[in-house]
Amino acid sequence: MNEELSEDQTTDELVTQVHQKLVEKLSNENKRLNESEERFRLISEQSLLAINIVQEGKIVYVNEAWESLTGFSIEEMKDWEPYHFVGMTHPDDRERLVEQLKKKQGGMDGYSLNNQYRFFNRSGELKWISIYSKTISYMGGPADLATCIDITEQKKAERSLQESEERLRAVFNSAEDAIFLKDMECRYTQVNPAMEKLLGLPSEQIIGKREVEVMPESVAQRVREEDAKVLEGASVDEESYLEFNGSRRYFHNLKVPLTNEEGEVIGLCGVSRDVTLRKTAALAKEKQLRTEAENSAKTEFLARVSHELRTPLNAIIGYSEMLLEDAEEEGADRYSGDLRKILDAGDHLLGLINDILDMSKVESGSMDLFIEKVSIEEVIEEVVSIIKPLVQKNENQFEVISELPTGLEMSVDRTKLRQVLLNLLSNASKFTRKGTVTLKVEELKEGSSPEIKFSVRDEGIGIDQSKMTKIFQRFTQADEDTTLKFGGTGLGLPITKAFLEMMGGSIEVISEIGKGSAFEVTLPREFLTPEKKSKS
């Protein structure tokens, strides 16, 4: 202030000026004081914090926020003791509050009451508050200034967050898929029970470990490479497999980076689903399709080959037959024996080609059935007329016994039934000399649906007991000498059996060495499609 006075001013002037300055200063200070009070009033009244002051055991001040929090006005609360609030507090929190108040009263100067309590306001609403109290000097004496914040919404949010976390944890714990979290160093930070089961380790032995410590190196290497990609922000969605005790298990692995709010990668989350069942089913299906494709290619190839083989065979059979006819007409007997041999060999070759084609069709599942109503008598007549010369060739008697009512029909694949009977009868004729070959047909009515039984009996060499099942296997005859002596492909009986099974029938054999064999074929009179069968 002195600097402001110039040297040549008079004392009067100086006094006046000083007075003026003092007045000015005082009025400024008054103003400043009023401003400060105003500021405090505004802050206190506009504050979201509820404020009260307790002095000498009585409430002396509350702000508007305190009023609206409790639902009581300042007039109502004036002169309340702090204990008054205990009655409004949630029963579970009362004891704690009382204890705190006692400590405060017990002269623990400067003690801070800083805690969270639940209390019911005037309208019975439950409020969560966080309260902070401090001893201050007020109006020349000590007082308690309590500031209090309504944290009800925050508590609700915390509760719902907790519930949501509990739900997520339940999912995490009960998931069948293995779920895991890893940090930036690729250490497991969290694993669920399915992951423990997958690795065969309790979580304590997994948490904090790297992949290489919990799985075989071969797998760990792949996992490591995947993790590195994921931590760079990529995601992994692929199938892999693990070998467990020699058996392979397939997994569908999903890995995504975990990020914080700023979008920085802070780790990764992975889910591994065991898809072994689905995968093995898919692989089996794939294999089946491949096999089917291979089979159909094989069948097509065989059909073509058989066509190519038959064309020249046509010429061999046709020309030798023609020459044989010529030779017989012209009485050139010296050629007919040889021509007959060529013709027989041609016929034999044709039989082989047909058998191989049939067998391969049966095996690849491409043999079709043509079921129709046929007169059994007609089929028998047809078969008998074809086979008669062959039966009689070895000086055999041929006996045909039919015990069927006249005109009886059955639904069957005519060509296949004929082939079955011709095969059995030609076998019987081949292995019998100077004996009797019998074909007997009868109807069986004992079962739920009528059946037709065809029996072919011979008095041939018979089949050894130990070879009974072998004769129905492909490319095997009862013994190798038989093939040398009697010829044949060894496919006749397997084809017969396969045809019968396709038509819902069966074949059985009874035989005695040296006495002969009996083949008994049973077929349903009404052919049942697989759907009809499953219904009945």
Place this chain on the structure above:
Amino acid sequence: MKKILLIEDNEMNRDMLSRRLERKGFDVLLAEDGAEGLARILSDAPDLVLLDLSLPVLDGFEVLKRVRKDPESKSVPVIVLTAHAMENDRDKSIEMGADDFDTKPIDLPRLLGKMRALLAD
């Protein structure tokens, strides 16, 4: 003398079957592919056609279809012959209007039986 048209592309089969049929007293006409066969059916009006299925130019099924469509030829008896011995070939042929079906190698007595049955109608 009955006029038989044999439509067959394989030379040996054609030669053999035609000679055997001639010896049984038939007048045998020949065609080497489906188109020639179709033309001869219309120009020579055979009493019966023996038709191979796998033929060049027009296959047997196509010949059969056209024969049955043309009013001039639709009633000529046709026996389909094939080396495939495929059951569905037989069904398909009959469905498309063939009168009978036989497989190769030819069993002459059997084929003659089928031919005579159709020629007698």
